[in-house]
Amino acid sequence: MIKADAKVLLEVRNLSATVAGVEILKGIDLTVRAGEVHAIMGPNGSGKSTLAKALVGHPAYTVSGGEVLFEGKDLFAIAPEERSRAGLFLGFQYPVEIAGVSNSAFLRLIYNTVQGARGKDELDPLEFDDFVREKMKLLDMDPNFLDRSVNDGFSGGEKKRNEILQMALLEPKLAILDETDSGLDIDALRTVAGSVNRLMTPDNAVVLVTHYQRLLNYIVPDYVHVMEGGKIIKTGGKALAEELETRGYDWVVEEYRRQESRPGSPAYAEMHL
């Protein structure tokens, strides 16, 4: 839901980032306000996941330029765990498996850690058990997942549900969901999307990173951004996602190149120095 006077949660200004010395993000600008759903689409290798991981502070990604404000504060001044406590969440594309740590202990630990950091009440094991089972019901998750090790031996779809379960527990202000739709069949997609929709309030926001339009039938975006070559090359509404679905990405890239090669554009200036 777009409201012009809504609070700005995330402000990305001319962000560039490198992986192993190679520049992947080449100047990203993005503003996300409370209540909004953004979709970031684009072909493989366009930098979508890099953007997501750079924001949450993955050590393999180095910020090489620009700045990011989260609720007006410098995001890169704080450690990844503090970003999480402040309300930033990434649903991973490939959640790691952690054998030996039970999912229930893990979920309770992260819940209580973040609750404590936010000055809210922690739950003891029994209270938490009731609480988490309710959340799992909404995600149509088998309670057996509590007794298993974190993501250990989970199917792709089960891992994604476990990510959304963590989102439901941590109640982030801004959730970035990286390819959450991949690995989900149509029923699971509907369930997961329903949970994300239920978690939406006028005070929080979601950024969906996705390759396909399919997810956007269930979580309707206010903005659709197309990434290519480490930049956002086009921004539109929900209709843009539908157009991408039928026409693919090539025409957007073509359109962007034509625009950039016009006299007066920065790319033109670069080429004709």
Add this chain to the structure above:
Amino acid sequence: MTTVATARHPYIEALLQSYEMPRSGISWLNARRSAALERANSLAVPTTRDEDWRFTDISPLTKLHFQPAAEASRLSLADLSHYFIGEAAGRLVFVDGLFAPDLSATDDLPAGVQVSNLAEGLKHHGALIEPHLARHVPFNDNLFVALNTCYLRDGALVRIAKDLVHAAPVHLLFVSTRPEIAAYPRCLVIAETGSGCTVVEDYVGLTDGVYVNNAVTEIAVAANARVKHVRLQHESEGSFHIANCGVSLARDAAYASHTVTLGARMSRHDLNVVQQGEGAAARIDGLALISGRQLADTHTLLDHAKPNGKSVQLHKCIVGGAAHAVFNGKVLVREGAQLTDSAQESRNLLLSSRAHVDTKPQLEIFADDVKCSHGATVGQLDTEQVFYLKSRGLSEARARSLLTYAFGAEIIDRIPIPSLVARLERIVLDQTQSAS
């Protein structure tokens, strides 16, 4: 290690200088003590030039000339109650190597379950003990076993009669309270045909001083019998702990070992399991969690002497600080031990750049129809896992300690005594928090 010394090492000289043969009337036992004394006198002190001691330099130990305790420290039940195991039925406590009847609990055991000190057991059941004592851990080639055997005065005896299953664990608690003591703990477990039991061998140090425990444990598992053996070593930081354990498995016998090594400045644990009968099965779990300047050396031998034997071994080391872990695990499949099924794995986690592990899984196979595997890995914490936990709000230290704990939990969670699992979980979480 069979080298014969030309002159007695000052260490052996000092250890044996005040040695007196006990005035026991049991001739077979005196004969074994004399033979052991003779071997202790002639065996050389191992050095890093001996293959079996390559990575473990015991010269700091051999500079110490400690003597057995003459009398026991006074401890009350309250002093030790938090070490007691709620599920246990049968407890023997030894303080500085001496049996403490007041702290032990052997009443109300079912008929056929014998839990007593060895001296008492010898009075009434000498004929049952004679075929086993000093027979499952040979002293001929091992100085420490020879020393333990010539100093054999007392120890723990657990005997389970034929076809009887004693489900509750028997707790053998060895407490060290005083510095400059050399103790020689001894355990004998006899599980008769078709019987079953769980024995917890538990070493704790209550003094900051330096002491030495040189322990020998013998476990005889008769046909169709099952023994679960939990061994916890949580000695004081400055102490030395040398342990030799020998297990003999008869036909279709089963043995499961869970060893957790946490303490001692230097520890060495030798575990030899011999499958003397067909169809025997052994599971050997080990976890060493050490930091600072600790050294923990584990040598195991799984001797498949007869056909249709099974063995599964998982040994894990978590090494922090400038600590050093050693694992040498040999699986021997003798000629004729066909259809042996053996899997061995050594997995090691290094928590610091100064931590060190030497691991040597060995397979020696002299039969042609067997299934054997072994492998070793040495690694650090997975950075993707650390990041995943941090992205959920956990601090770096908390993330690392949780992952370190998880690595060890695989071993701890298989210990069949819930209160012990809980106690170890607390200890390991504390240690991993300080180690990382």
